[in-house]
Amino acid sequence: QVLLQESGPGLVKPSETLSLTCGVSGDSIISGTYYWGWIRQPPGKGLEWIATIYYSGSTYYNPSLKSRLTISVDTSNNEFSLRLSSVTAADTAVYYCARQRGLRRGLDPWGQGALVTVSS
Amino acid sequence: QSVLTQPPSASGTPGQRVTISCSGRGSNIGSNTVNWYQQFPGAAPKLLIYSDNERPSGVPDRFSGSRSGTSASLAISGLQSDDEADYYCAAWDDSLNGLYVFGTGTKVTVL
Numbered sequence: 001q002v003l004l005q006e007s008g009p010g011l012v013k014p015s016e017t018l019s020l021t022c023g024v025s026g027d028s029i030i031s032g033t034y035y036w037g038w039i040r041q042p043p044g045k046g047l048e049w050i051a052t053i054y055y056s057g058s059t060y061y062n063p064s065l066k067s068r069l070t071i072s073v074d075t076s077n078n079e080f081s082l083r084l085s086s087v088t089a090a091d092t093a094v095y096y097c098a099r100q101r102g103l104r105r106g107l108d109p110w111g112q113g114a115l116v117t118v119s120s
Numbered sequence: 121q122s123v124l125t126q127p128p129s130a131s132g133t134p135g136q137r138v139t140i141s142c143s144g145r146g147s148n149i150g151s152n153t154v155n156w157y158q159q160f161p162g163a164a165p166k167l168l169i170y171s172d173n174e175r176p177s178g179v180p181d182r183f184s185g186s187r188s189g190t191s192a193s194l195a196i197s198g199l200q201s202d203d204e205a206d207y208y209c210a211a212w213d214d215s216l217n218g219l220y221v222f223g224t225g226t227k228v229t230v231l
Contacts, residue, residue, distance in 0.1 A: 104152050104153060105153075106171075107167060
């Protein structure tokens, strides 16, 4: 059974950098079968794709966030990470990580999500 | 930033068939397959349909999907109270350098 778990600070100050990590168990990121993605959902709103990464380091970013985004993969620890800089209140959301068979394929499974609040 | 349009709500009585539409454009639904997600309050989304009409293991065959032109739809037959949830369509969009786009979401209510 594949499990994904997000971890990171739940509170970030405006203008600072949001950092999250997704730990993967039950599958190996370096298997090359899947891509690994980040998605967010502001409270009471819909889903927004943030970015996707392949184990080789190939990255795909949401153009609206690209200038503030960095995603990376740590194959030794079987995890991947997200860094979003210069955050504002608009970045307050539940952040999910998920596995993806291909860029055009479905995201499955998802982590349970991590609420990140941007506030001073 | 959703570029896929869904009705905000849909409803039906137990046993009925409910259909949710998802409207896009040539760069997304017109060129790529559609995935559907189900989300209960306070929970992570779950993949319900992939590649237009394929169901992951464990998803009942009451759920079905289709795609035609720049639109797609999700049908729930034999509606059950457990189906009350939010549903999102999604697809890859070939515009810009490519991005994965979600629909606006549809809240299904079982009357």
